[in-house]
Structure formats: structure tokens, C-alpha cells
Amino acid sequence: MTTITLTFDNGPDPDVTPSVLSTLRRHAVKATFFVLGDKLRDRRGLCEQAHAEGHWIGNHTYNHIVPLGLAAERGIAAAEIARTEALIGDLAHERKFFRPFGGGGLLDNRLLNREAFEHLTTNGYTCVLWNAIPEDWAHPTGWVERALAQCFAQEHTVLVLHDLPTGAMQRLDGFIEAAKARGAAFSQDFPASCVPIERGKRVGPVENYLSEAA
Numbered sequence: 001m002t003t004i005t006l007t008f009d010n011g012p013d014p015d016v017t018p019s020v021l022s023t024l025r026r027h028a029v030k031a032t033f034f035v036l037g038d039k040l041r042d043r044r045g046l047c048e049q050a051h052a053e054g055h056w057i058g059n060h061t062y063n064h065i066v067p068l069g070l071a072a073e074r075g076i077a078a079a080e081i082a083r084t085e086a087l088i089g090d091l092a093h094e095r096k097f098f099r100p101f102g103g104g105g106l107l108d109n110r111l112l113n114r115e116a117f118e119h120l121t122t123n124g125y126t127c128v129l130w131n132a133i134p135e136d137w138a139h140p141t142g143w144v145e146r147a148l149a150q151c152f153a154q155e156h157t158v159l160v161l162h163d164l165p166t167g168a169m170q171r172l173d174g175f176i177e178a179a180k181a182r183g184a185a186f187s188q189d190f191p192a193s194c195v196p197i198e199r200g201k202r203v204g205p206v207e208n209y210l211s212e213a214a
Contacts, residue, residue: 002151002179002185003185003186004159004184005032005189006031006032006159007033007034008032008033008034008162009060010036010162011033011036012043012047012163013046013163013164017046018049019169019170021049024055026173027180027186029176029186030054030188032056033057034099034128035057035088036084040084040088048091051091056188057091057097058093059085059099060084061101062079062080062084067101067110068080068111068112068116069109069112069211069213070113071213077113078119095126095199098127100112100116100129100209104133104135105130107129107209109210111129113210113213114211117206120197123200124200125200127197129158131158131194132151134159136162136166141171144171144174152182155191156187156191158190158194
């Protein structure tokens with residue numbers, strides 16, 4: 001059976017996140033929202049709603065400007081994570097989910113530098129990666145077929161979508177319906193292959209995701 005875990009990056013967005021939550025509620029699907037600190041600061045109510053409805057809230061850095069693996073100045077990476085976690089506060093899952101970004105969804109050494117890795121392990125974070133990027137931001141009308149192909153090519157997919165005002169999430173309902181019609185099950189949890197760090201402990205390979213910056 002194909003299993004799909006839905007995740008949403010770069011929100012919350014006042015015009016998109018509510019409709020995403022409505023769609024997920026209608027389909028009884030739980031997801032994880034990896035939020036940006038500078039958006040959460042003024043839109044915490046959306047995260048509180050998501051949390052109250054059973055979704056998990058994760059940390060996706062504060063401003064999403066420079067991938068942490070490219071942050072050469074000491075202190076930037078740790079601050080990007082810590083500032084956002086402070087804003088998440090009591091909405092955080094006990095596993096303290098964190099997702100890095102690399103630009104375009106590539107899994108390479110732009111994801112983390114040594115400082116970020118040390119901060120995650122020292123402070124008990126769970127690092128969540130992905131194995132499917134349908135590029136909904138670039139293909140807002142065509143991402144569904146790309147996502148279905150990626151999901152049904154493997155046993156358990158961690159799918160990255162974005163609750164951003166691109167128009168892409170207008171097709172979320174159709175994606176979930178199509179995936180269910182083809183026999184997919186939706187799960188909130190992540191496969192071990194996408195979790196290299198669990199509660200601060202290195203549990204999978206991380207070398208390919210680490211740069212020597214900072």
C-alpha cells in the first residue's frame with residue numbers, strides 16, 4: 001500500500017492556510033506545517049487553529065532567506081532555529097520538528113552547516129526531510145499529476161507542499177481524492193528514511209546534508 005504524509009512549508013498564510021485546513025478537515029487527514037518565524041510572529045492564530053485540529057507544527061527557520069548550509073557567519077544558523085522555536089512555544093510537538101531548506105527542494109549539503117547540526121542535536125530536535133517535491137510553487141496548475149506519480153513510485157512518501165498564495169492549494173482537494181481513489185493511505189508520521197536526527201540523536205546518515213560553513 002502507498003502511504004502519503006502531507007507537509008506544508010513556508011506558511012502560515014492568511015489567505016491560503018485556512019482553506020488548506022478546511023480541506024484537510026473534510027478528508028480527515030492530519031499534516032505537519034513547517035512554519036517560518038517571521039510569518040508566525042503575526043499569524044500565530046492560524047498555527048493555534050492547526051494545532052487544535054490535530055496537525056503538527058514544525059520549525060522551518062525564521063526567514064528562509066539563506067539555506068543554513070550556506071550561512072558562513074557564526075551564530076546565524078542557531079538563531080534562525082531558536083528564534084522560530086521560541087515563537088512556536090507550546091504549539092511545538094514533543095519531538096521538536098525542524099525542517100531545513102535548500103532551495104528547490106534539493107537534498108544536498110546546503111541544508112545544514114555544522115553549527116545548525118550542533119544546535120539541533122544539543123537541543124533535542126527531530127530533523128524531518130522529504131522524498132517528494134512536486135514543485136507546486138512553480139507548477140500551481142500541474143503539480144497534482146507530478147505529486148501522484150512521485151507518491152505511487154514509492155512505499156511511503158513525505159510530500160512537500162506550500163500553503164502560499166500561488167493558487168496551487170486550490171487543487172489540494174483533488175489531489176487527496178485522486179490519491180485515495182488509487183488506494184493510498186494518509187499518515188501523519190514520517191518514515192525513518194526521512195528522519196536523520198530524532199530528538200537530538202543522529203539516527204541516519206547526515207554527511208550529505210552538511211556543509212563545512214560555520
